[in-house]
Amino acid sequence: MAPSFDHLRDADVDEDDYDEDEIDISDLREKYEVQLEQGYDTFIVIDGLPEVTEEQKPKLVKFLLKKLNQVGRTKEDQVYMPMENGKSLRFAFVEYASAAEAAAAVRQLDEVPLDKKHTLRVNKMTDIDRYGREGRVDENYVPPKIEEFTEKEHLRSFLADPSGRGRDQFAMYRGDIVGVFWNNEKDPPENIVDRNHWTESFIQWSPLGTFLVSVHQQGVQLWGGASWSRQKRFAHPFVNMLDFSPNEKYIVTWSNRPISIPDEGHPQLSLDEDGKNYVIWDVETAKPLRSFANLDIPASNDSHATPAKQQPKFPWPAFKWSADDKYVARMTQGSSISVYELPRMNLLDKTTIKIEGVMDFEWAPATPQREGVKQYEQLFCFWTPEIGSNPAKVGLMSIPSKQIVRSLNLFSVTDAKLHWQSDATYLSVKVDRHSKSKKSQATTLEIFRVKEKGVPVEVVDTIKDTVINFAWEPKGDRFVIITTPEPTGPTAVAPKTSVAFFCPEKAKGSAVGNFKHLRTLEKKNSNAIYWSPKGRFVVVATVANQQSSDLEFFDLDFEGEKPESDKDLTANLQLMNTADHYGVTDIQWDPSGRFIASWASVWKHTMENGYHVYDFKGELLREEHVDKFRQWLWRPRPPTLLSKDEQKQIRKNLREYSKIFEQEDAERGASADLAVVEARRRLLDEWLGWRASVEAEIEEEKLARGLPKHPVEAEAKAPETGEEQVIEEIVEEVLEENEEIVP
């Protein structure tokens, strides 16, 4: 069994047979000694102050108070600055109104520069007493023991496929077993590791595929390396959700139960985390950086909001990461966005960004490169509804400058959804508008061209129907939307939908033309769009639907003939294949864009759980029914290390590579067939051998018992020595009877 929290706990229990008195726990006691209420919990000690005279002192105190009052409540007479010979000793004691405020002061004011020369060092008084008391500090400097360097496992060894075929890995969670496999296309996947009860609720990959995350009641664990050993653990009790920063540097965990730190302490969390719901951790050190409580979602008293559109209780993810892990932000709906700088987790410029009415925001998924903007920036977009006579607004804000790069005023807005394209080249804002009477609805797509000068905005088509899904082509400039004439309500039968494709017009040079409607497919049931991570191919599917469950595979750069009507467009749409996977609930492309897996998870229903694997053309490679199938997750890959030129080179010589690969495939196919035949031959031999041995044994035994070879036949033959009996049965069947009167 995998070592898990569970397991550890059991081990603890097993140790009952020790005499508890015999265990020397004095070192532990010292380490985890609980600081009882000593009356000094509200005090802090500030070091690093400038030396002042009696006259200067009030000025300094006043200046200090400004800072001190940012985190809690204190007064001038609660600051005590000892003096000696008319000079201050460069430190001060401060009393706060509560211990929590004191703790906050230590956390937030420590290492805050006072001026160019002086930096505040803030400690709890109890800590000074505890660690700095006489005798606690050794007079002689003892160099800290540096742990011997032990080489860690290579966490990215998974990229080197031992078969040399560049296969992708995936994790499968079925029943209570979690396993990681190599994708073998048509053949059964090759198991790498399989563990019972590896996770308690679900599994997840880190965004670059380095770690496999298991979720337990006691917290989150990360696994990786060739031996699948535990790499990190984040002991957030009763954790419900987790989210990585895009570069795997940090992790946010969330539990709907506030953390409660037991009296005897917690191995990873401190009292600061008590009562909090979110914890932001540093992945490398596995230490908590900062924790937050849930925000109360203000009850929506906005008359525009229909009851069906009410926000879920806790929006997830609440903390959103910028593309380079430098910032994390959380929105307080309707009033502000708080941006925190990492790794210190302090508020950017120490203030939240007030945006009245803000409904939603979204970071650019890549570090943007805007034309004419040289300095570093991250962008996020947000939108605010109409407030009073002010129009609704969509804004793009640059961080850290907090400048609004672009904003767009909109009228009669019911709702808006923000969709970034994966390179942060475009931002599409799907705006649901209502007419003046609020009776009819229409949707427009406002597309921001982020990389072009001045961020021009283009409006694409007014769509009468409700848009239920939208997806950009990754790294591309085309998109697919799904619309439905009626709003999706709690009706038994989902309404028919239409799937529409859009692409830019051809334009001169490298510019991208206007977005144009390419095609609409009517009377569909589709409700989900899955683009290949490499672009070009898209799967439009009907998932989690009782009536239908079809997958349609489209190619947007079909190499065949192009219809005349599309000659000005940068796409050639072709339906390549359709597939049906009864009861499909989820679909995922593998990171290379070569395969696509669809599965029916027992979490949604219990009918025909299992998975299908298709290739990008929509050809079914493999299907398997697996009882209690829960999850399928392709292991993500980190971005390629090849430079643009190297990639180009490979693309150019693709034909040569593919020759080699095709030959390898053919050879492997032949050898696989051979192996199957060989295995069957072996089975048949084994079987025949076994039969022969059993038959011989019985013969022998029969002889020993003096029985005839075939008891039943012998018995049956005995009476047959008489004459053979022939039984004839004559059946007469009257077909018709006619009575004729003969005259």
Next chain:
Amino acid sequence: MRPILLSGHERALTQIKYNPDGDLLFSVSKDQQICVWYSHNGERLGTYKGHQGAIWTVDVDPTSTFIASGSADNTIRLWEIKTGRCLKTWDFPTAVKRVEFSEDGRQLLGVTEKRMGHLGTIVVLDVILEVDAEQSDERALTIVCDESKATVAGWSYLNKYIIAGHEDGSVSQYDAKTGELLDNVPVHELNMQVTDLQWSPDRTYFITASKDKTARLMAARDLEPLKTYVTDTPLNSACITPKKDYVILGGGQAAMDVTTTAARQGKFEARFYHKIFEDEIGRVRGHFGPLNTVAADPTGKGYASGGEDGYVRIHHFDKGYFDFKYEVERERERENRL
């Protein structure tokens, strides 16, 4: 060929059995009567009336003179096939779930239910193979299953062992003379009951079906597991086809869950697996309830299945069935011919 649909029962089938010549098919169901049919055309020859409760099991002796039946009215009855006369009734404290004649027909075993303070037992009765003989009331042997009750049992080759399948998924081997427990092997998943046990023609190996969705082929002499057939549905019955190396498995969603699931979901199909290679070869649809029992014609010409839906379906194999061979098997045949 089109299957023959036998609609003589009013309730769920519990067991069907061919006689050794394969011309008669006996079927029992919960509706308290035993039917006998001509297997080649599905005509009903007659019924055997007398049981006062659901009949769980039936078996034919090797000479096709008698049948024995076990019922929920706590009796085993012995009938004359030709006349339908009940020759003997043995009374037991609890229901009888399985009967089987020994290879020579001189002994009959019965598996009794565990209920009302009585432990499950396997009893052996001596049978005199004459119609007018006075059958003895004595039990030749009683094996008490105190660990987990037996659900099915049968005689091995030469009446050497009694093999029993248990409620906990294990299979036991008893000495047929002394009743001594020789071996007990956990074959199926724990507490997934063994639902059927049927023999190869020479009774040297047998197949067990279980609720754990697998069927297993095992050797009688040492309970060595030979093959495993994995399906996606709980199994109620399994049999080994003579002449061809196949096994037939029947099952489906548990009867009590059927109304809550779609027909597609029910998996009410007979499944054919290759006995040696363990591959699924084909499925036969038709029943609209789970298959409770399947039986192979001892002459190898067909098979029959009985379902929770109250129908028996007799199938005669087409040419394709007999022609189907793996390349490896063909190769072996060629070698043998040379």
